[in-house]
Amino acid sequence: MTVVTEPELSIRGLVKNYPGVRAIDHLSFEVGAGEIFGIVGPDGAGKTTTMRILAGVLAPDEGGATVAGCDVVREPERVKQLISYMPQRFGLYEDLTVDENIRFYADLFGVRKADRAARSEQLLVACGMSEFRARLAGKLSGGMKQKLGLVCALIHTPRVLLLDEPTNGVDPVSRREFWAMLYSLAGQGVTIVNSTAYLDEAERCHRIALLHQGRLLFCDTPAHLKAQMPGAVVSIVSSEARRVRDEFAIAEGVASVVLVGNAVHLFVDNAERRIPELSARLKSRQIPFDEIVHAVPTIEDLFVEAVREDAAHRGAPIEAPAGGALQ
Template sequence: MVAVDGLSFEVNQGEIFGLVGPDGAGKTTTLRMLAGVLPPDSGSAKVAGFDIVADPEAAKPLISYMPQRFGLYEELTVNENIRFYAEVFGISKQDRINRAPELLKAAGLGPFGDRRAGQLSGGMKQKLGLVCALIHTPKVILLDEPTNGVDPVSRRDFWRLLYDLVGQGVAILTSTAYLDEAERCHRVALLHEGRLLFCDTPAELKKNLQGAVLAVVSAQPERVQQALAGAEGIKTVVLVGDGLHLVVEDAQRRVEELRKRLTDAAAPFDSIEEVTPTVEDLFVAAVEEEKKKEGR
């Protein structure tokens, strides 16, 4: 099975580029190849101006790669972890002393320098991992699902750190299975089973959606979904926090049809209205189209 199939994209300085897709889409494999830890079977790639296929070691001093399970040492304190990674990256003691407080403050970890890493929350561990990955001032940052399993507040803080780095001209390539995070990237590549479906800004991506999106607000979205099964004109259905998003043809006509169908089925709903598409709406529709092409 091919993990990554003919993937091609560019990431610019001062840009957050997102690799977005579910598990098995090829995100981790792509990042490992770009980090120089996994050789590709074919093709070429340049990172920070260096050919990482021909000479993977040349680019490594300019790269920070933060895998899903970053190697923090839980018995070491926050400061000790930073000191360890500074030494690994060949950073002088004085440079570490100058840079570490700034990074800790930006990550909100300033008061926790003497706390063991194992006693930090999941979100704080991820932020500490980023601090360790940044201690040598890289030009390119590769992040593999850095906010996976992190609480919403920590996710917001983590993204604030990324935006600060972008302001310094750093190129950031991050992967995520959270499709809502695609909205925070400057550009996005939507991946499915190792292939590139779309690549553009979130705003431009949404223009590729064939059809309109109707939001059905309901406290019982699963029941609404059952009631709408087989309804004419619905291309895709996406469960969201307070109901469903439906990609439909001829939105004005479908609203009344769907409202009547739900009322007849006694499926509770508060409203049905057309809304602005999300990247998730596009992704689900694109995957469904791919399945139809493949006869699945």
């Protein structure tokens, strides 16, 4: 596991319970300054609860967390001066213009008028929204609303930016533009914690924490996590991908099967040995396929295998992601 020196953010043994549910189960990790850190998992994994604790708006039942050395439980107001928290539904005022929303949040964060104009202009240029300053927020597209939310969240120049699934429901082009802004911010030294169920976004983070039912499965760089996976991944491209998935749901040497677009990823014990066997079985069943190859594992493969092992250890049912996002 990668060791982070002088963490900007640290959580230790966090536990949070709701009636009948343990939302966070002894969660611990650290985030370095200028790092883009992803909290990745499906609905119910504990992502939003973790973010709310880090933002100082929710108290844990056990454990603690610090931001820039400040305790989020004992010093929540001091922490709020160092961070900006952008929840899933950021509070833009749709009957105000872009400029008026920015001015409102600048006043809320206590930004001096002398600094406001320059900071606002810098952020609007960075996100390509300068020409929309007079437009009502309610008339913006979903992607532009998220970018305006980010501008408002950054108007007071926070050290740590907490983003709770900021691109959920945003079109792919706007998501790329949003991530370009995040890389720019990280380059300026801003620490970013981004929760997401989008697996491609997990690949873009410097490091990720994979969560499942409130527990930490893995925490490291995407590349290192994938390199440490035991076994191998075989990718089968087929016009009848669902049929391929069903065929190998239970097969010798196959631990798990995941649909990835028009392909099926099979987690196997040995790719070189299993590919000829899998190919022969497809042909004997007259299931068409275009390609069967030893593939580079994805974060989705990692997550499915980690959940499978966790479920097998606890005797629980296995959950699998679908459609490129964790559901």
